[in-house]
Amino acid sequence: xxxxxxxxxxxxxxxxxxxxxxxxxxxxxxxxxxxxxxxxxxxxxxxxxxxxxxxxxxxxxxxxxxxxxxxxxxxxxxxxxxxxxxxxxxxxxxxxxxxxxxxxxxxxxxxxxxxxxxxxxxxxxxxxxxxxxxxxxxxxxxxxxxxxxxxxxxxxxxxxxxxxxxxxxxxxxxxxxxxxxxxxxxxxxxxxxxxxxxxxxxxxxxxxxxxxxxxxxxxxxxxxxxxxxxxxxxxxxxxxxxxxxxxxxxxxxxxx
Ligand code: GLY
Numbered sequence: 001x002x003x004x005x006x007x008x009x010x011x012x013x014x015x016x017x018x019x020x021x022x023x024x025x026x027x028x029x030x031x032x033x034x035x036x037x038x039x040x041x042x043x044x045x046x047x048x049x050x051x052x053x054x055x056x057x058x059x060x061x062x063x064x065x066x067x068x069x070x071x072x073x074x075x076x077x078x079x080x081x082x083x084x085x086x087x088x089x090x091x092x093x094x095x096x097x098x099x100x101x102x103x104x105x106x107x108x109x110x111x112x113x114x115x116x117x118x119x120x121x122x123x124x125x126x127x128x129x130x131x132x133x134x135x136x137x138x139x140x141x142x143x144x145x146x147x148x149x150x151x152x153x154x155x156x157x158x159x160x161x162x163x164x165x166x167x168x169x170x171x172x173x174x175x176x177x178x179x180x181x182x183x184x185x186x187x188x189x190x191x192x193x194x195x196x197x198x199x200x201x202x203x204x205x206x207x208x209x210x211x212x213x214x215x216x217x218x219x220x221x222x223x224x225x226x227x228x229x230x231x232x233x234x235x236x237x238x239x240x241x242x243x244x245x246x247x248x249x250x251x252x253x254x255x256x
Pocket of ligand 1: 017018019061064067083245246247
């Protein structure tokens with residue numbers, strides 16, 4: 001169960017966020033703020049105490065806080081984002097995390113290692129680390145070594161065709177994975193029950209399990225129905241403005 005979430009208000013510079021989907025248009029800042037408010041309310045409805053950090057105008061992608069840290073209840077790892085425009089976000093996140101952890105409980109991924117939280121999938125007691133354009137082998141090894149020291153099993157998995165590992169799949173408590181076609185046959189995931197995500201709803205592969213509920217992006221009725229049929233209480237949250245810059249439900253928060 002999670003107790004806390006940390007989010008960061010979208011900056012006006014959000015309109016210049018990194019994107020692989022320019023055809024979706026430029027985010028509407030005011031609408032993004034409203035969607036962010038709704039996202040916070042959804043996390044609170046799931047029982048989380050939400051810390052809202054101030055916007056960082058110099059970092060257009062900084063509302064995607066998940067990429068800057070990995071948080072457990074008693075310790076955290078600050079990442080080193082692979083996107084050069086995002087590296088500076090980590091310093092401010094370190095200040096924020098000092099409210100939750102003593103300095104000796106905050107660890108770091110160091111260059112030349114790169115790691116972004118979107119590539120970290122916690123699935124039951126195990127952690128998978130995506131090797132993507134943003135997370136390199138060195139960063140994954142540093143992170144997996146920390147996990148090993150803490151008795152947490154983990155392994156790297158290749159990511160191609162999507163930004164982050166969690167762009168293409170989500171873990172739902174109960175041993176289930178929501179997966180796009182790309183990940184459906186991956187041997188590392190052979191022991192999970194898989195819920196397939198059709199190509200037309202691929203964006204909804206990034207759902208967020210929070211304390212028994214599942215946040216689902218609005219506008220993807222097939223996935224919503226599939227989850228409801230499995231008995232999950234579903235909260236629909238519109239993330240259309242974040243989608244325009246490759247953002248989804250998981251990357252908008254840290255949960256621990
Ligand atoms: N726009 C989110 C990212 O590329 O990190």
